[in-house]
Amino acid sequence: MSRILFAALAASLTLTTAAVAADAPGVTATEIKVGATFPFSGPASALGNAGKGLIAYVNQINDRGGINGRKINLITYDDAYSPPKAVEHTRKLIESDEVAFMFGQLGTPSNSATNKYLTGKKIPSAFITTGATKFTDSKEYPLTTTSLPSYDTEGKVYAKYFRAELPNAKVGILYQNDDFGKDFLNAMKASYKDEAATKLVAIPYEVADPTVDSQVVNLKASAPDAFLFAGTPKFAAQALRKMNEMGWKPLTVVNFVGASIGATFVPVGLDKVVGVVTAGFQKEPTDPKWKDDQGVKDFIAFAQKYLPGADLADQNYMFGYQQGMILEQLIKQSGNDLSRENILKQSKSIKDLTLPTALPGIKVNTSETVNQAYTQLQLQKWNGKSWDQFGSVLKAD
Numbered sequence: 001m002s003r004i005l006f007a008a009l010a011a012s013l014t015l016t017t018a019a020v021a022a023d024a025p026g027v028t029a030t031e032i033k034v035g036a037t038f039p040f041s042g043p044a045s046a047l048g049n050a051g052k053g054l055i056a057y058v059n060q061i062n063d064r065g066g067i068n069g070r071k072i073n074l075i076t077y078d079d080a081y082s083p084p085k086a087v088e089h090t091r092k093l094i095e096s097d098e099v100a101f102m103f104g105q106l107g108t109p110s111n112s113a114t115n116k117y118l119t120g121k122k123i124p125s126a127f128i129t130t131g132a133t134k135f136t137d138s139k140e141y142p143l144t145t146t147s148l149p150s151y152d153t154e155g156k157v158y159a160k161y162f163r164a165e166l167p168n169a170k171v172g173i174l175y176q177n178d179d180f181g182k183d184f185l186n187a188m189k190a191s192y193k194d195e196a197a198t199k200l201v202a203i204p205y206e207v208a209d210p211t212v213d214s215q216v217v218n219l220k221a222s223a224p225d226a227f228l229f230a231g232t233p234k235f236a237a238q239a240l241r242k243m244n245e246m247g248w249k250p251l252t253v254v255n256f257v258g259a260s261i262g263a264t265f266v267p268v269g270l271d272k273v274v275g276v277v278t279a280g281f282q283k284e285p286t287d288p289k290w291k292d293d294q295g296v297k298d299f300i301a302f303a304q305k306y307l308p309g310a311d312l313a314d315q316n317y318m319f320g321y322q323q324g325m326i327l328e329q330l331i332k333q334s335g336n337d338l339s340r341e342n343i344l345k346q347s348k349s350i351k352d353l354t355l356p357t358a359l360p361g362i363k364v365n366t367s368e369t370v371n372q373a374y375t376q377l378q379l380q381k382w383n384g385k386s387w388d389q390f391g392s393v394l395k396a397d
Contacts, residue, residue, distance in 0.1 A: 026100030027338045030066075032331065033073045034058075035093035036105045037114075042080030043207045046233040046263035046316065047106055050129060051076055053320020054104055056306035058327070067331045070338075075099060081207065083113035090114040094121055101126055101343050103330075104147060104323045108132040108180040109207075119143055124344040127326055127373055129319075131257075133183045138348075138371045145347045145371045147323060148256070149281065151180065155187025155230070157279050157377055157394055158253045162226050163191075166251055170199055172224035174215055174239055176231035177204035184230035184255060205235060216242040226251040233263035240268045240276070253277045256377075261286070262314030265382065274384045279377040279394070281362045282322060282355075285312045287386040295356025322355050326364065326373060329353055361393040 026033035038051030055074060062071045075097050077089035086107070093099050094117075102118060105111060106129035115135075118125050124143050128135065131148035135141050162171055173188060175181030181204065189196040201222040203215045212235050219227070220243075227243070227250040229236050236258035243249070252275065258264060259278035283290050285303075290296040299321055303310055310317050331338070333346040348371060353364035362376045377394050380387040 024100060024337075024339045026098050027070075030070055031073050032070050032338055033075060033097060033099040034101060034103050034327070035090070035097060035099035036074065036076045036103055037079040037086050037089045037093075037110060038076055038106045039081035039110075040078035042082065043234060044081040044107065044232045046260065046314070047081075047129075047257070048078070049263075049310070049314055049316035050106060050320040050323065051104070052307065052310070053317040054323045054327070055320075056302070057321050057324025059306055060302060061324070061328055067328065068336060070331075072327070072331070074103075079107070079110050081107055081109065083109045086110035087113050087117065090117060094118075094123060100338060101340055103127060103327055104129055104320075106130070109178055111135070112179060115141065115144065122340060124340055124347060126330060126343065126347045127323065129323070130180070131183070131372075132179050133186075134179065136372055138369055141371070143344060145366055145373065147326065147373045149279075149374045149377050150372060151183035151230075151255075152187045152190075153375070154255060154279055154377060155184040156191050157379070158184075158228055158255075158277075159188050159191030161253065161277065161379060162228075162251070166225050169225035169251070170201060170223065171226045171228060172219040172222060172250070173200060173202040173228045173230065174212060174219060174235075175202060175204055175229075176235070177206050181230045184228065188228065205231065207232075209235075212238050213242045215239075216248075217246070220246060220248050224250055227253070229254045229258055231255070231258055233258055233260045236260075236264045237267045240264070240273055244268065244272045249275075251275075251277075256280055260313075260315045262311040263316070266311075266313065271384050273382055276382045277379060278382075278387075279379050280315075280387070281359055281374050281377055282315065282318050283357050283359060284315065284387055285318060285357075289386065299357055318357060322357055325355050326350070326353070359389065359393075 038048045040048040058072045058074045079086040101124040103126045108130045111128050127145050127147040131151040133150050133152040135146050136150045205212045265273050285296050348366050350366045359378050364373045379391050380389045
């Protein structure tokens with residue numbers, strides 16, 4: 001009799017799980033489909049390595065047997081950093097591939113182009129890879145969480161740094177001419193207030209531009225004492241290379257996205273960018289200071305198996321790895337209720353998640369009103385071989 005009851009109970013639990021799965025698009029008893037777009041090609045292709053890091057981490061999860069008995073079917077497409085392609089691929093992910101939700105899709109232009117469609121379909125857009133300030137408005141973007149500190153926060157951190165180091169300096173700003181770059185410009189203007197007109201000189205570039213050499217030459221002509229680059233690695237490398245050729249050495253800051261050792265500094269020359277400052281939130285796996293750090297050792301072992309040949313000096317791989325950990329936490333927290341409603345709820349209920357590869361003191365916290373994974377940053381300066389962190393961990397407020 002007990003065996004019969006046990007069998008009936010087991011059958012009931014199986015049916016319950018199947019029912020939950022059946023009610024959740026993209027979910028079965030053995031699989032959950034997740035969608036994303038990345039610039040694997042095009043002018044921001046270096047950032048596509050974040051997608052490769054995420055894909056590799058999901059492969060590791062699946063090799064372990066998945067989460068709660070389900071493997072993750074991560075479906076990704078190359079949008080080439082093109083908004084129309086991002087829209088096309090996102091529609092395919094929802095309407096043809098029937099993913100449960102979107103996760104980590106990269107790029108301010110791409111996310112700006114697809115958000116209205118995803119909102120209309122009530123699809124959670126979890127931990128998108130952009131720090132565009134507009135997406136931090138949880139009322140305007142109720143289905144969205146982000147995985148980069150807001151560019152407004154980052155820009156204000158840099159403004160405070162410039163004013164502390166060179167109180168009377170004129171700052172030259174080279175920025176990507178879209179919401180991404182303009183967020184940094186607006187943050188600088190807000191910080192400098194009435195002095196912005198006399199202390200800030202800003203020149204934009206387009207992602208379709210072949211180079212930014214002419215913009216750098218024009219900025220130098222205005223004789224700024226400090227320089228801020230706000231854009232992607234390809235153009236950051238071009239700007240730093242041109243500055244070096246001209247012998248122009250202002251106090252230089254490069255935004256986090258642009259300050260990749262492998263994608264930006266190596267092409268210029270590691271010794272030629274000494275003194276460049278950025279704000280970060282993750283450990284650098286090639287930095288000797290972390291050689292005995294367990295989180296970094298685990299990442300290196302992971303990369304050797306799942307990302308063979310990857311340049312670990314490219315911070316995008318590490319970022320993708322961390323994104324994988326956040327995705328893992330999100331699905332674990334959701335348990336067997338993988339409805340879009342619960343995925344959204346859990347994406348805004350991450351509490352004190354400490355990633356082993358994050359810089360000390362930095363944690364992931366989200367809520368109904370705070371939809372950013374990271375609200376903390378650490379300033380760091382390039383010494384020619386590695387980053388030297390300085391000051392305290394800075395918060396968004």
